[in-house]
Structure formats: C-alpha cells, structure tokens
Amino acid sequence: MFTIAALMALGEPLISIPKVSRGYPVLGFFTWRWISTLGLDHMYSAPIFLGMLVLLAASLMACTYTTQIPLVKVARRWSFMKSDEAIKKQDWFVLQVFMKGPSLYAFKGLAGRFAPIGVHIAMLLIMVGGTLSATGSFRGSVTVPQGLNFVMGDVLAPVGFFSFQQMLLILKFTLTDSPWIIMTVEKSHSFTLIFHYATLWERALQVTKDGEGPFNLAMAPIKINGDKKLYGTFLPVGDTNAPNVKGISMLARDLQSIVVYDLEGKFAGIRRPNSKLPIEINGMKIVIEDAIGSTGLELKTDPGVPVVYAGFGALMLTTCISYLSHSQIWALQNGTTLVVGGRTNRAKNQFPDDMNRLLDQVPELIKKNTSVVSEQS
Structure with a gap:
C-alpha cells in the first residue's frame, strides 16, 4: 500500500505539468522520454501501477482467507x-x-468480526473499478456546429492501458433519453453510461461549394497578441484520406467579415456571411451562407465508476462497523x-x-x- 501511495504521489503532479524539455533534463538525465517510458504521465493505467494493485489484491484475499475467515468461524463457535x-x-x-x-x-x-472481511471486499471492489477504468474507458471531444449530427463511435477512442489500439469496432450505440436536451456548460448528461459535457460555446460557418452543402465548419479560436482571438476553419478539398490534405482556409476576427485563402495559402478575398456572393478559388465557387453557433462536447464512458463508488460506500460502512467491540x-x-x-x-x-x-x-x-x-x- 505504501508503494501504491508513493506511485500515486509521484504520478499525480506529472499528469498536469508541462513536458520536461529534452534540452534541459532534470538531474542531467531525467527527461520526458523517461517519464513516458515509465508511464508516470498516465500512472493510473501504467503496467507498474496495475501490477501493484494485483499484488495488493492478492495479499488482501490471502489475509481474508487465512486470517479473517478463521477468526469469524472461531467467534461464531460456542x-x-x-x-x-x-x-x-x-x-x-x-x-x-x-x-x-x-x-x-x-x-x-459479532458484526465487528465480520467487518474486516467487508473492508477487504470493499478495497477489492475499488481496485477492480480502478482497473476497469484503466482498461475499458473511452473518451473523446468534438466541436458540433448547430444542426450537425455526429457519430459517437467516430469520436470515442480508448484511453489508458489499451490506448495503443488504433482500430476499434463499435457494434451498437443506443439512446434512451429524450432527443431534445438543453445543455449548459459543465453540466453533464448521459446516454446509456456515455456522459457528455458542454465545454465551451463557439462559432461555425455554413459554406457551400459548387452548390453542394451547406457544410457546417466549426471555427477554432486562435490566440494572438495576448487576449485577442482569431477564429479559423478549414474546408478540405480532394482526397481527405491523403497524408497532405489541402483545402481552403477561412479566418475571422469578429465573424462579420471572413477572410478566405486558397489551396496554396494565398489571399483570395473577403466575404460577409449572408451576403450570398460567391468567391471563385481554383475553379470552385465558394459561398459563405451564414455564421452559426457551435458547442464543444467532451464525451466519456467509464465502466469502473459505479464499481468504485460502490466500493467506497461499502468501505465507509464496513469501517464504521469494524469499530464495534466483539x-x-x-x-x-x-x-x-x-x-x-x-x-x-x-x-x-x-x-x-x-x-x-x-x-x-x-x-x-x-x-x-x-x-x-x-x-x-
């Protein structure tokens, strides 16, 4: 348990701090490559941490079987x-x-004799829940413009121990909630154990290309000159699976005027939303239909959360019962x-x-x- 606590104390700060520069290693050799290799930046899913949990679970089960259960049998015997x-x-x-x-x-x-067994079971539940979270969690983020649908299976990706998997087959997603939900920032909703949060509200552009569309393009904020923001988006052209995807870039500061750049990054013109005036780029007619709202969504599913909560609830209850005198x-x-x-x-x-x-x-x-x-x- 002391080793697990030490690993948690060591790994928790490294999850949020910036990466250690390779040019300025700590103590002359400790760089971010060491941290990544040892798994200190994702301690709760690192093999060394999960291995220590397995050893602790084995120790608790051995103690329960060899010590606590015989004590209960003796206590119950007249x-x-x-x-x-x-x-x-x-x-x-x-x-x-x-x-x-x-x-x-x-x-x-006699309940005071049973309580230590309950404490061990509760700790095992917590460790099982933590292991499920480390091996079976999925997480993803997406910016959804107004009126745009997205597939959860395209957004969610495995995290933790199985994050190295590059392909994942999602067989079925089911939604049982109301299709209309009013979302607020940092308030979570759930679809069959898939929790989603509205993280921020942004803008998006509705664009048509040669009469096709409209395409809803989310605009990402770009910080320049301190606090000033520049919004940008990208309309891919051609094969989107190519290694070097080319497209049309659009930048805006106040969303009243949109600056458009061609495939080579050269200035092509300025258009206002709702003006309906096309701009010709590389033989394509681009029309900026409207500037609409978009929201950022953080999606995650964690099968270990109910198990961890159940384990902590059982741990608090059995700990109180263990103080009863036998x-x-x-x-x-x-x-x-x-x-x-x-x-x-x-x-x-x-x-x-x-x-x-x-x-x-x-x-x-x-x-x-x-x-x-x-x-x-």
Missing part, C-alpha cells in the same frame, strides 16, 4: 471452558459465590463458586465496568463472604 484456571487467564475475571448454575458462554458484537463471556461453576471471565477486542477499559454493572444485577441465593475482582492486561 466454546465452553472446562477449568476455572482457563477463565482466570482472560483479560478480566471476577469470583462470586452462588448456590448453583450451569456453564455459560455468551458473546456480542466481547466474549465465560462462566464455570465449581461447587458453590462461579468463575466469570471475559475479553473484548476493543473498549478494554470500559469492559470491566460494564461487566461489574451486569453482575450487580444478578441475584445471589447464598450471601457471599468475599468478592475478589482483578484485572489482567
């Missing part, structure tokens, strides 16, 4: 002591004189003497007082001459 010397060896005992009485064994707080009491009659002893795993200072108050309520048929009370630590 065990009568056959000699008063065995009772006197307990943490607490008292001698009182009664006329007669049978042998006795009693216990309470107390045991033995009584053995030897002639007219009844030897009573007991022990508890918690509240050891309170246990003798509780026993004395309990024995004070027991009626004595023969008046005793002496009463001896002693405690053994």
